[in-house]
Amino acid sequence: MVGVRPGPVIVWFRRDLRLADNPALDWALDWALASARPILSVYIHDEALEDRPLGGASRWWLDKSLRALATSLEARGSRLVLRAGPAARVLKALADETGAGALAFNRLHDPGASQREQAVRAALPGLEVADFPASWLAEPGTVLTGSGGPYKVFTPFGRALRANLNLPLLSSPPDQIPSPGIWPSNERIDAWSLHPAKPDWSAGFADWTPGEDGARGRLIDFVDTGLGDYVRGRDAPGLKDGTSSISPHLRFGEIAPWRLAIAVQEAARRNPGFDTAADKFTGELAWRDFGAHLLFHFPTMPRANMRPEFDRMVWRDDPEGFDAWTKGETGFPIVDAGMRQLWTTG
Numbered sequence: 001m002v003g004v005r006p007g008p009v010i011v012w013f014r015r016d017l018r019l020a021d022n023p024a025l026d027w028a029l030d031w032a033l034a035s036a037r038p039i040l041s042v043y044i045h046d047e048a049l050e051d052r053p054l055g056g057a058s059r060w061w062l063d064k065s066l067r068a069l070a071t072s073l074e075a076r077g078s079r080l081v082l083r084a085g086p087a088a089r090v091l092k093a094l095a096d097e098t099g100a101g102a103l104a105f106n107r108l109h110d111p112g113a114s115q116r117e118q119a120v121r122a123a124l125p126g127l128e129v130a131d132f133p134a135s136w137l138a139e140p141g142t143v144l145t146g147s148g149g150p151y152k153v154f155t156p157f158g159r160a161l162r163a164n165l166n167l168p169l170l171s172s173p174p175d176q177i178p179s180p181g182i183w184p185s186n187e188r189i190d191a192w193s194l195h196p197a198k199p200d201w202s203a204g205f206a207d208w209t210p211g212e213d214g215a216r217g218r219l220i221d222f223v224d225t226g227l228g229d230y231v232r233g234r235d236a237p238g239l240k241d242g243t244s245s246i247s248p249h250l251r252f253g254e255i256a257p258w259r260l261a262i263a264v265q266e267a268a269r270r271n272p273g274f275d276t277a278a279d280k281f282t283g284e285l286a287w288r289d290f291g292a293h294l295l296f297h298f299p300t301m302p303r304a305n306m307r308p309e310f311d312r313m314v315w316r317d318d319p320e321g322f323d324a325w326t327k328g329e330t331g332f333p334i335v336d337a338g339m340r341q342l343w344t345t346g
Contacts, residue, residue, distance in 0.1 A: 007098045007099030007100040008032075008037050009037060009103070009104060010042055010095065010098075010102070010104070011025050011040070011105070012091065012120075013043045013080070013105075014043075014253075015108065015135065015251070016135070017065045017211070018255060019073075020259075021170055024132050025174075026171055027130050027132065031104070035101070039178055040100065043066060043080060043083075044084065044085070045084040045187075056201075059195075061208070061346070064210035064211065065211050068211025072173070072212060072213075076174060076176050077178075077179050082186055083186075087116060087120055088120045092124060095124055095127060101128065102127055102129070103124060105120075105132075107135075108135070109135075112299075137161065141297070150297035151290075152294075152306070157293065158290065167262060168258055170262065202346070204345050204346070205346050210252070219244075219263055222244045223263055223267045226241050228271075230277040246260065326339065
């Protein structure tokens with residue numbers, strides 16, 4: 001840290017809206033302790049960071065998750081600074097305003113993410129910058145075939161991932177977070193209009209509890225009441241709690257995937273009858289990793305088929321049929337039930 005500026009260390013939250021198992025925050029806490037500096041936690045509302053704009057349900061979740069994170073930080077003597085705009089520009093302005101000496105963040109791997117992170121580094125030449133993996137069981141690009149190429153089929157990918165699985169140690173949220181004496185200006189989350197209005201169609205979302213505490217609670221409920229029947233329940237659409245229902249918590253980084261894997265493994269050790277279910281659930285986490293690995297190696301996937309032969313498929317242009325599908329009015333009961341559930345619960 002020789003030569004660093006005297007100000008705080010900035011922790012840039014993105015899709016890692018948690019205090020536990022957060023490598024960037026853990027590093028920042030060590031940095032702050034060693035240098036007797038405060039920590040400045042910031043979230044930047046920059047939809048350019050998303051390769052697709054957030055849908056309405058995701059915006060609703062982000063609103064609640066950010067509020068939950070802010071509450072957790074306040075309970076530890078800190079705050080969540082909210083800013084909007086291009087990340088490099090916002091972080092540069094915040095660093096200049098506070099005299100920040102370091103920046104910590106957890107890496108993303110969407111197409112263009114590395115270029116955006118490089119732009120942030122370039123905008124902050126005087127800061128110590130540290131970035132970490134925090135979203136996957138194995139960071140995209142690290143699970144390769146024997147010849148060093150990417151896997152294109154899940155089964156061998158999942159086998160290779162699990163054969164070399166090295167889960168991080170769990171870390172608890174800090175009791176206190178050192179805070180600056182003077183806080184920078186803060187935007188109002190209400191001004192971002194993340195919650196739907198005119199009309200507010202989110203009444204059916206009441207069963208969800210976004211945020212880190214909600215994620216932990218959902219995990220406990222799943223292990224206690226859902227894991228034992230997971231192998232059958234996950235494939236039975238008529239069961240209300242047949243799946244873990246933890247996907248949105250993972251998407252916003254409210255819980256680390258390795259915490260999930262460790263939790264089901266520990267449940268299986270306590271109850272050998274859960275072995276198959278724990279194995280299946282870990283396999284589903286590996287499927288999630290597989291999607292990220294494919295996107296890392298084939299960044300055009302959001303716009304083009306990975307296999308060119310699929311380009312010859314003929315798509316039906318049917319606006320009325322599409323509208324019926326979105327409303328759950330196709331006449332196919334299982335399709336319509338799924339779409340109506342999606343509309344109601346997000």
